[in-house]
Amino acid sequence: MSDLSDFPITKRWPAQHPDRIQLYSFxxxxxxxxxxxxxxxxLPYEAHRVTLSDADVKSPEFLSLNPNNKIPAIIDPNGPTGAPLGLFESGAILIYLADKAGRLIGSDAAKRAEVIQWLMFQMGGVGPMFGQLGFFTKFAGSAVEDPLPRERYINEAKRLLAVLDGALEGRDWIAGEYSIADIALAPWLRGLEFYGAQEIVGWSDFPNCVAYVERFLARPAVQIGLNTPPR
Incomplete structure (x- = not known):
């Protein structure tokens, strides 16, 4: 049995199955x-519900695994050297797990580079910009009277959607084959509905993106993962 006792996070969120990948997320x-x-x-895993409250993500136990106090984070009890490995940052985790399994990160070196390119596009562009759009349309930022921040993120979201819509022309998946890039991108596109932002960005003007999200949501693994761990 794997020994995860060196990870303080397991004191607050105990591992019932320490031989499985431990996922700390929301x-x-x-x-x-x-x-x-x-x-x-x-891959066998055990999911632990870590809410976005300070009591969870700023707790000493969670910070011991991710000093950046953001979900998700993982512990792999069987890391590359055989010892347990803790990891944070969603993009880094996706690359690590895809490499571990040898799947969904490109079928050759050229395709791998393309997959990582689009993953970085999500990490550096879609995620931050859509997140700010959500803040200024649904959350506390919506009370800001100055229209400039809101307009900035609306326009940037539209620009990013146009990039994706063009790249998806004639393709089911962003890198030509289903990969971690799609797993990174599609949940953020889906998030526009949660933010109440589909209308203001003209979601219907990007038919390739609309069809892309529908294809993504039709996957059984996606349906399970969207509610793991349960709210």
Whole structure:
């Protein structure tokens, strides 16, 4: 049996199955990425519900695994050297797990580079910009009277959607084959509905993106991962 006692997070969220990958997450666009990938890969894991409250993500136990106090994070009891490995940042976790399984990260070196390219597009563009759009349309930022921040993120979201819509022309998946890039991107596109932002960005003007999200949501592993761990 794997010994995870060196990880303080397991004191607050005990591992019932320490031989499985431990997932600490909440079903946000970033949080569901890892659960979906674990389901797609069929890797055994145990999910722990870590809410977005300071009591959870700023607790000493969680900070011991992720000093950036953001979900998701994982512990792999069987890391590359045989010792347990803790990891945070959703993009890094996706690459690590896909490499571990040898799947969903490109069928050759050129395709791998393309997959990582689109993953970085999500991490550096879609995630931050859509997150700010959500803040200024649904959350506290919606009370800000100055229209400039809201307009900035609306326009940037539209620009990013146009990039994706063009790239998806004639393709089912962003890198040509289903990959971690899709698992990173599609939950954020789906999040526009949660933010109440589909109308203001003209979601219907991006038919390739609309069909892309529908294809993504039709996958059984996605349906499980979207609610793991349950709210």
């Amino acid at each position: 079903p946000t666009p970033n949080g569901v990425k890892v659960a979906i990938l674990l389901e797609e890969l069929g």
